[in-house]
Amino acid sequence: MSTSSGASIIEYTTTKRIPSKEFTEHVEHAHKDGSFVSSASMEHYTRYPNRWSRVRELVREYVAEFFGVMILIIFGNGVDCQVVLTGNTAVAPSPKGDYLSISFGWAVGTALGVWVSSGISGGHINPAVTIALATFRDFPWRKVPGYIFAQVMGGLCGAGIIYANYIHAIDLYEGGRHIRTVPGTASLFSTYAASYMTSVSCFFDEFVGTAVLLIVVCALTDRNNGPPPAGLVPLALFLTILGIGASLGYQTGYAINPARDLGPRLLTAMVGYGGAVFSFRNQYWLWCPVIAPIVGGLVGTFLYDAFFFVGQESLLNRPDANARRAHEQAIRAERQKPIAGTQGV
Template identity: 75%
Template sequence: MPGSLSKRTLTSSDASRYSKEMREHEQIENADVTARSVDDSVDPDILEHYTRYPNRWSRIREYIREPAAEFFGVMILIIFGNGVDCQVVLSKNPAVAASPFGDYLSLNFGWAVGTALGVWVSGGVSGGHINPAVTVALATFRDFPWRKVPAYIFAQLMGGLCGAGIVYANYIHAIDLVEGGRHIRTVPGTASLFSTYALDYMTSVSCWFDEFLGTAVLLIVVCAITDARNGPPPPGLVPLVLFIMILGIGAALGMQTGYAINPARDLGPRLLTAMVGYGSEVFTFRSHYWLWCPVIAPFVGALVGTFFYDLLFFTGGESLLNRPNAKARALHERAANAERQRPIAGVEMV
């Protein structure tokens, strides 16, 4: 019948063959489009899907990376700080070295290097506090979340303990020579290589004020270099400013109490000394000196330093002192955010 070929119904085999040919044609077209995209300098990354958690560990890491950064930041601080203390002091003993390796300025440089590198390592992740006094001051005045404070302080304390343990293991033979044997450990003696002990002539009030003053100066400078309206250093150069600051504090205020200005820097290594043979005397020394001088005084100094900076200079909305009053709230007004809140190290966040 004329026209019967054009109007005939497709069999099942014809339909299957037609479907297969169409799929092959689409695959060829898709491959051609991908090839043309690459050839036309189109970023192949846009053809992929990215996830924040590519595996199980990445999800776990999200919860621990900030405390881990604080841990390693403080550990690096202590490795350089306690390390330079041990090298300079122990090398003065003829049984350890033929000639001294360093002097008081060496101590200042060691602690300054440790601070700068500790902040550099942790700054882009956690903000580079590496100091419980800094953490509490920022939580009190600068909107740092209080829920993070316990984890930060615990990580900082453990970083100090582990850093001191590494240094102790490295210098244990020199300590044995100076002390007269593995079974002898004296306080302050070689315990002062790891934690701070004030000079004998210092009164309790003078010790407390020395640590208070050093930490207040520290926080004033920290507030200034993170204030976008007060000439902050270029991104990434905050560790250099902190290097200069710690070097200056050590050179000007470090003689009398050892300028702890950081509870984790003192308490972490002090715990280590109690564990390795120095005993409870590291805590009972001079009416529990460890608590009221290198721990409480830095916290108070940090709060006072931050308070006065915000009271007189800082205009950003992050500050507790710039919260809108009733009139401003009625007009839906508030201070503009001005601080590069995180990280303290000055790294630009995207």
């Protein structure tokens, strides 16, 4: 492009080759005194500028899920520890928070975890979400094992960070480094239902919480149902988790996320709580905070897709035999139409 105004001239020539990510730029400036200053720059953009970039391309989605869950657990387990441990006067002169603080902490952790990972991996940070999207929304099943492994490991590492941060307070609360009780301080990291809850009630509580979560997640990502502006989905999820925690959280600890429970549970088994974290209430860890959220997530997604979602990526919106037959007939009819202007020839 060349423009002329009085004694000043600017020439700007740009050459781009998009497939190979190469870019060449040449700029010439003419000053009022007639002298020219010419600058030329050559920059090359490639998809893999070095070896690490190739590795990163392979793992970035899974690492995003890892960090998303780790951030969730750092805030969630962190607020649990602060609120409960400071209730002991050996730790703090007065409690530093209450149940509402716990609800806010988990809501903040969810929002920030999704914010960190959503642009890279979709921000699932929950195996129940991953499995539901793979079942109903065309998320590739080949990625599911890697996503779930990364989510569980993120939970384990996040819990490890919080355990290391609060270990001295836990020692004071329990009465010594060698004392670790289940549920006791193990409940600061994983979920343990209230003693009055029956097994069916525990399962139902987690089922309902996760079903509600997935219905909201589906609505937030549905372009035809008034989704929030770009970048504000984490804020909407903040409100969702805050509401679930404040309304449904007390009885089972609202895991609503198998990785949020299993990752920290593995950590507690490793640091001294032992096998009791798994044997509690007849393998409670498996049927309540793992299986119930997965089933709840599937049912919630099914209900939304059955009654609201019209996108073609849903399993429930795939063309049936009659629709496919009508489509094929329409194509054949289009092919048999005479060419315009040839009817009278």
